[in-house]
Amino acid sequence: MEPEQHPIRLVVADDLRRSRLTVLFRLLLSLPHLVWLWLWTLVVLLAAVVAWIAALFAGRLPDPFHRFLSAYVRYGTHVAAYLSLAANPFPGFVGRPGSFPVDLEVAEPERQNRWSIFFRPILGIPALLLAAAFSGGNGGGGGGGAIGTSAFLGWFASLVRGRMPGGLRGLLAYSIRYVAQTYGYLLLLTSRYPDAHPAAPVLERPLDHPIRLEAREDLRRSRLTVLFRLLLYLPHLVWLLLWGIAAFLAAIANWFAALVRGRPAPPLHRFLAAYVRYLTHTSAFVYLVANPFPGFTGRPGTYPVELLIAEPERQNRWVTGFRLLLALPAILLLSALNAAFGISAALAWFHSLVLGRTRPGLLGLGAYSLRYAGQVYAYLLLLTVRYPHSAPPA
Amino acid sequence: MPRPLSGFLAVLAAGGWLAAAWYLWQTSVPTGLDLPDLEPSRFFSRATLEEADDYGLVLDVLAVGAAAALVAVLAVYAAKGAAFARESAAGRIGTGMLLGMLGLGLVWLFQIGFGVAQLWWQRRHGLSRQGYVEWLLGDWWALGAEFLFVCLALVIVMGLAGPLGDRWWLAAAPAFVGLTLLFAFLLPYLLAEATARPDPQLAADARRVAATQGVEKVPLRVQEVSGHTSLPNAYAAGLGPSRKVVLWDTLLDDRFSDEEVLVVVAHEYGHHAQQHIWKLAGWFALFAFPGTAIVALATRRRGGMRRPEAVPLGLFLVVVLQLLAQPVSNEFSRRLEAEADWRALEATRDPEAAAGLFEEFTRLALEDPEPPGWAYFFQATHPSVMERIAMAEAWRARREGRSRAG
């Protein structure tokens, strides 16, 4: 999946190394930037109105506005990256391009459709909702959103190890990029809609994880099944609950088996793998990541969104014993990512109902969330010993 | 099977069916009871009669429209619906479930208009207190319940049609009857949340009325519905130990006298005393066997009910058969209701209160005292208000006749 370049790109040149001392005081160290950003925002609010009127006349954003507003969005990106531990060094105060390891490249101003300029404040609302879910502002269900939760978890990890986990940094870069593109769109830096597709930026190849997700790039959605999607999901919900009771008992048995034998019992592994696959199929259906009505058995290869689960492997008994505790950070992150996922599904619902197809970005975000969810459940149910990896797919 | 034997079995089955139908048809209302022919104008003002007439006519027309939409949508769906199988990645049964749900979903879409119009009409006459959005949301979730129900039915039918082929109905019909009984048994527990105990005076009166009918163990409950509607209603629910009589709180807001409320209570206890819920389940069983057999036969050219492509046609057939059976099922229901009225008269020995209650149904709920024949034939599950008043009169005449003779 290679979407064409968005005019607003995030460039990451970060080496994951973190200075423990600045991590410890990161929030306080950010205070001057937050105050400065706030003042800058007041000016931008006024400038944006003038820029909007000017752009309506000129059919494009005049150059001085473009420079000023891009600097603002870039600066905001630097501050967000610093505060959330997506980057290590203390940023400058002017948003100079190329001055920070997590940087924003903004293309030159281009002609824009006047209608699109005129309705920009309204057109931006769906993106703003999703951006809010990422940053944990109003509407972010998962407490701090993906950014806040990643920063919270990353703070502990960086303090202890002096390094930011690559998965968290990947998720942060992805979320920050989306927020930056949203502001860029609202402030008329580009007429291209924000792209929720996680494919870019490529940071580092995600590890070859034993739990992978394959999503067919099929955007067509049947309007009728979209309209009734929630109700059509009901029989699956009933079946998920019933199967879930059995899976819960099987998971406990599997836990004892893994503690005693050092590896999960193959029949239980198969049973639980089918359950997690079924969970993935049905979630993909109800969140509109895929179109067709899924089957009830979780049989592999039956659905356009497929979770690939490796064979049972040896597992460290300590990691097995404390699995529930160890999984807590991943569960926290999952719930934050799910807040964005939920918003994206709502947007996909309206889009699909009207146009009969969904957007690649929403599909990508959905597949990404489902992959992470699959990894979290697989980790919890002892299908793998590998920790869930939160970076977006390459 | 050799030909004479299967012929013999068919005759036996038909004979058994007729005998069972005859048995269920009998009621304890005295045969030869002479219902006097009463003029509605003797009981109601002209304005009341006209309003009830208008009100009922519009609702009847809307009901016919909704039924026509139902048949039309499902007829088209029976022809074209199988194409939706491409929206499924599920197996045989799962795809069938999707097709069943989508059929009901389409019906819902095309019936919304009638539902809204009905609500508007009821609100106009002060009989509903529901808002439109509230109604739509409630209807949406009711559709969810229908989806789950059709899924369950299709799991049974298609699950059995796999191994049994076109004989699935021989096993499915008893399964449906069993499920009906199970739901009838469980219903009072599902409703327990929404109901409360009545006040002690009413509870004592109810126990007395119940005792005369031999069902004093069945408790009385009150359900709060006055937030949505002002229509008075009550029902008997449950089987054996789960049996309950439930009154809507709209009966207890001082529009009805204590004696009238007691007639309602006695009527519902009458349903329990005469085992009406068992009889209804038996009636359902009488139709379940031939009905499923017809569906099994008629879907054969689509590969039978084991194939998901046959589901839209199956859905259409079920609905059409149900509509065809409706007039005779309505007559059956009216017989049971008349019997419950008779039991109530015997238990309360108060024909004035009974007649007063039935009159209130027209004054307060705008029930047409003498609905047009076609509406009565296709839709009425209860005797008309005039018939019910006439029965109260007949009961009084019988008592007077007896006391004169004695």
Ligand SMILES: [Zn+2]
């Ligand atoms: Zn009744």
